[in-house]
Amino acid sequence: MTILIPVLGDQLSETLASLRDVERADAVVLMMEVRAEATYVRHHKKKIALIFSAMRHFADELRHAGWTVDYVALDDPATTHDFTGEVRRAAMRRKASGIRVVAGAEYRVRQMQNEWSDRTGLPVEILEDDRFVCPLSAFYTWAQGRKEYRMEYFYRDMRRRTGLLMTAEGKPEGGAWNYDKDNRETPPRGLNYPAPLRLKPDEITDAVLVLVEAEFGDHFGDLLPFELPVTRMQARQALAHFIATALPDFGRYQDAMVAGQHYLYHSVLSPCLNIGLLDPLEVCEAAVAAYERGDAPLNSVEGFVRQIIGWREYIRGMYWWDMPKFAGRNALAAERPLPEFYWTGETDLRCLSESVGQTKREAYAHHIQRLMVLGNFALIAGVSPQAISDWFLVVYFDAYEWVELPNVIGMSQFADGGMIASKPYASGGAYINRMSDYCGRCRYDVKQKTGPDACPFNALYWDFLARHEKRLAGNMRMGNMYATWRRMSDDARAEYRASAAAFLETLEPAREGWARR
Numbered sequence: 051m052t053i054l055i056p057v058l059g060d061q062l063s064e065t066l067a068s069l070r071d072v073e074r075a076d077a078v079v080l081m082m083e084v085r086a087e088a089t090y091v092r093h094h095k096k097k098i099a100l101i102f103s104a105m106r107h108f109a110d111e112l113r114h115a116g117w118t119v120d121y122v123a124l125d126d127p128a129t130t131h132d133f134t135g136e137v138r139r140a141a142m143r144r145k146a147s148g149i150r151v152v153a154g155a156e157y158r159v160r161q162m163q164n165e166w167s168d169r170t171g172l173p174v175e176i177l178e179d180d181r182f183v184c185p186l187s188a189f190y191t192w193a194q195g196r197k198e199y200r201m202e203y204f205y206r207d208m209r210r211r212t213g214l215l216m217t218a219e220g221k222p223e224g225g226a227w228n229y230d231k232d233n234r235e236t237p238p239r240g241l242n243y244p245a246p247l248r249l250k251p252d253e254i255t256d257a258v259l260v261l262v263e264a265e266f267g268d269h270f271g272d273l274l275p276f277e278l279p280v281t282r283m284q285a286r287q288a289l290a291h292f293i294a295t296a297l298p299d300f301g302r303y304q305d306a307m308v309a310g311q312h313y314l315y316h317s318v319l320s321p322c323l324n325i326g327l328l329d330p331l332e333v334c335e336a337a338v339a340a341y342e343r344g345d346a347p348l349n350s351v352e353g354f355v356r357q358i359i360g361w362r363e364y365i366r367g368m369y370w371w372d373m374p375k376f377a378g379r380n381a382l383a384a385e386r387p388l389p390e391f392y393w394t395g396e397t398d399l400r401c402l403s404e405s406v407g408q409t410k411r412e413a414y415a416h417h418i419q420r421l422m423v424l425g426n427f428a429l430i431a432g433v434s435p436q437a438i439s440d441w442f443l444v445v446y447f448d449a450y451e452w453v454e455l456p457n458v459i460g461m462s463q464f465a466d467g468g469m470i471a472s473k474p475y476a477s478g479g480a481y482i483n484r485m486s487d488y489c490g491r492c493r494y495d496v497k498q499k500t501g502p503d504a505c506p507f508n509a510l511y512w513d514f515l516a517r518h519e520k521r522l523a524g525n526m527r528m529g530n531m532y533a534t535w536r537r538m539s540d541d542a543r544a545e546y547r548a549s550a551a552a553f554l555e556t557l558e559p560a561r562e563g564w565a566r567r
């Protein structure tokens with residue numbers, strides 16, 4: 051009787067449901083480096099290296115803990131290069147009597163798992179991934195029958211459910227649920243920013259780096275330097291480092307963008323959370339403990355906890371609530387191909403060249419860069435939501451479809467028609483100028499509204515509103531902007547539209563093959 055336990059590349063937690071209540075002597079853990087997962091979109095090289103290195107380290111930890119691990123490396127001569135083929139091969143190799151696996155985090159992978167019983171002739175037990183704080187059944191109960199799925203209400207339920215930042219009387223700590231009004235400061239010049247923990251690659255990682263360069267050297271992004279946490283112990287160190295150096299100011303500068311500063315006060319813990327090296331509750335508890343010790347203020351800790359038990363859980367719930375329809379949604383009928391500069395960074399729009407450049411080097415950009423620069427441009431330029439979604443899935447080291455897709459198709463592109471965001475996150479240059487120092491050294495003038503030297507975001511913003519007037523003018527939160535638009539003279543409106551059209555003409559569409567082959 052051998053139970054085969056496939057552990058996928060984002061399931062690297064010793065507390066995984068499939069590893070509980072099993073006699074180690076009766077089980078074989080299967081881990082597989084498969085080409086299909088690295089190439090269904092052509093992931094950033096750093097992301098592939100992160101997964102392979104973390105998988106190899108995790109396999110060693112499991113072996114130390116007494117598990118038998120069957121590890122199929124990418125260069126295994128007999129590999130089938132995909133999950134289902136490898137599960138089938140391992141089931142035969144190990145004469146397995148059954149398969150036990152945690153449900154894949156992505157719809158695509160879950161579909162594969164549904165076939166494993168037919169493909170192997172074995173019973174397959176698919177367990178819920180209980181590393182998320184909110185079980186999917188509880189999310190569906192929350193979502194059922196609602197007209198609007200606003201994160202804020204879900205978040206309050208999650209605060210009550212977890213007891214995080216709740217008083218003994220069941221009230222929110224400090225009297226309010228949300229301290230975002232304190233979280234919009236612009237950092238003063240010359241601030242001494244903290245840096246995330248940087249870790250020197252060990253021998254395992256060095257071998258992976260050689261492999262990734264050889265096999266995926268033509269994928270987007272810089273492989274080196276590679277300094278990410280690849281074990282649970284390192285991830286715990288990164289968490290402690292964030293709490294000590296950045297959490298206190300996480301809140302106040304959360305929305306800021308500074309040229310050359312990639313991380314500001316963000317945690318950079320998403321890759322560790324998403325592959326299972328950290329548990330979301332332990333991360334929140336560490337932040338709350340810092341607040342209780344008086345080491346971090348409430349606006350920072352509440353803001354941080356909200357990102358994790360609020361946004362992260364809500365986004366995952368919405369993904370499963372709406373898949374597979376979610377992937378194809380295009381409420382604004384946007385069809386423009388992705389511009390080539392998303393891959394090269396070669397553009398005179400400085401906010402975009404900075405954000406793409408750092409994405410290429412680091413496989414990271416923080417939330418406001420993703421939403422208000424990279425996402426906002428695609429939205430107001432009318433780029434196809436599926437094209438920009440593919441880009442986001444390729445380029446970030448924390449990108450998995452369950453979290454990337456609702457953030458892109460829903461939150462940033464409004465292609466879900468408003469399921470996630472109550473209004474489109476569209477803005478002109480003024481917002482970017484207020485929240486960043488990008489505009490100062492840009493070839494465009496953020497103050498000019500139209501014409502060849504005007505910041506292109508300005509005309510594109512009004513053009514976007516004009517294109518979607520029928521759909522969006524009735525949105526209460528857009529009322530003021532449409533009132534302003536309608537107060538403009540016909541000439542002014544026509545000038546905005548002509549300026550936007552002239553700029554859009556200059557955009558070179560991306561070459562085929564960057565994201566998918």
Ligand code: FAD
Pocket residue numbers: 315316317318319320321323324354357358361362363365415416417418420421425442446448449450453454457458461462
């Ligand atoms: P911090 O700012 O330190 O936040 C702490 C944690 O909160 C993050 O590590 C993350 O786990 C969680 N979090 C914050 N916001 C969100 C959110 N909107 N959705 C889910 N979790 C959130 N996040 C991903 O993990 N993978 C993605 O592929 C991804 N794609 C995105 C695409 C777009 C267009 C946008 C607008 C957001 C996307 N996000 C994604 C959410 C968010 O931008 C990242 O989680 C965050 O930037 C990661 O950096 P950090 O760890 O420094 O985050």
Ligand code: DLZ
Pocket residue numbers: 057058059060082083084085087088089093097098101153154155156159450
């Ligand atoms: C992203 C990724 C990559 C690049 N490679 C692998 C791999 O070789 N083996 C593996 O088990 N997982 C990999 N992953 C993660 C998966 O693509 C996928 O995101 C999750 O398994 C979804 O649940």
Ligand code: SF4
Pocket residue numbers: 398399400401402478479480482483488489490492493494495496505506507
């Ligand atoms: Fe971006 Fe416009 Fe500012 Fe240039 S002027 S950095 S294009 S917002």
